[in-house]
Amino acid sequence: MKLKVCGMRSEENIRELIAQINPDWMGLIFYPKSPRFVPQNLADSIVDLPIKKVGVFVNASLDEIKTSIRDFGIQIIQLHGEESLEFTKLVKEDTGLEIFKVFSIKDDIDWKTLEVFVPFVDYFLFDTFTKGYGGSGKTFDWEVLKNYPFEKPFLLSGGLSIENIPDIQKLKLEIPQLLGLDINSKFEIDPALKEIGKIREFKERISSVV
Numbered sequence: 001m002k003l004k005v006c007g008m009r010s011e012e013n014i015r016e017l018i019a020q021i022n023p024d025w026m027g028l029i030f031y032p033k034s035p036r037f038v039p040q041n042l043a044d045s046i047v048d049l050p051i052k053k054v055g056v057f058v059n060a061s062l063d064e065i066k067t068s069i070r071d072f073g074i075q076i077i078q079l080h081g082e083e084s085l086e087f088t089k090l091v092k093e094d095t096g097l098e099i100f101k102v103f104s105i106k107d108d109i110d111w112k113t114l115e116v117f118v119p120f121v122d123y124f125l126f127d128t129f130t131k132g133y134g135g136s137g138k139t140f141d142w143e144v145l146k147n148y149p150f151e152k153p154f155l156l157s158g159g160l161s162i163e164n165i166p167d168i169q170k171l172k173l174e175i176p177q178l179l180g181l182d183i184n185s186k187f188e189i190d191p192a193l194k195e196i197g198k199i200r201e202f203k204e205r206i207s208s209v210v
């Protein structure tokens with residue numbers, strides 16, 4: 001199971017994460033209203049850190065996305081807002097980077113809405129619906145994923161914590177397309193400051209069951 005640790009911005013904290021956990025991806029939030037927002041002046045301290053960086057964008061423009069790619073060394077783009085199919089296609093074609101397209105779940109999922117995105121995204125990512133777009137610390141009802149109809153792999157997100165591990169294990173058995181977990185606010189000391197020991201425990205326990 002792949003692991004993404006999202007919402008970081010301290011160079012020291014990221015270095016600690018790389019040295020002790022080395023997750024598959026580390027997410028930087030480029031949504032100005034988020035408490036985990038990474039301002040432009042931190043680019044130099046983060047750009048050369050040896051980890052695959054995911055840029056998380058909420059309805060940003062292509063120019064804004066490209067500026068962050070250049071300045072922060074972003075390798076994967078996470079579209080976490082209401083980005084249209086046309087915009088997603090444009091970002092994929094223009095940047096050539098991997099795309100995580102997020103769908104925030106309220107009650108149900110209309111799979112037809114997602115189907116058209118399949119050729120242009122590398123992973124779907126399911127998060128809990130919240131007015132702030134992400135980082136709510138709340139899980140959604142995973143029952144809606146049980147008729148996931150695509151081969152396209154997806155990441156699970158939204159309030160994931162150590163307590164969820166038994167349920168994640170059950171979900172993975174039912175839906176093999178679940179290929180990664182995206183963790184964030186349940187592993188924080190302060191917004192954007194991660195508790196590395198807790199992440200290590202999560203990684204060790206999840207690796208022993210899936």
Ligand SMILES: O=C(O)c1ccccc1N[C@@H]1O[C@H](COP(=O)(O)O)[C@@H](O)[C@H]1O
Binds near residue numbers: 138
């Ligand atoms: O974390 C944020 O502040 C944020 C803001 C805007 C868009 C996305 C954001 N984070 C993403 O939300 C998921 C879920 O976070 P949580 O576990 O519920 O706290 C997170 O993994 C980020 O990808």
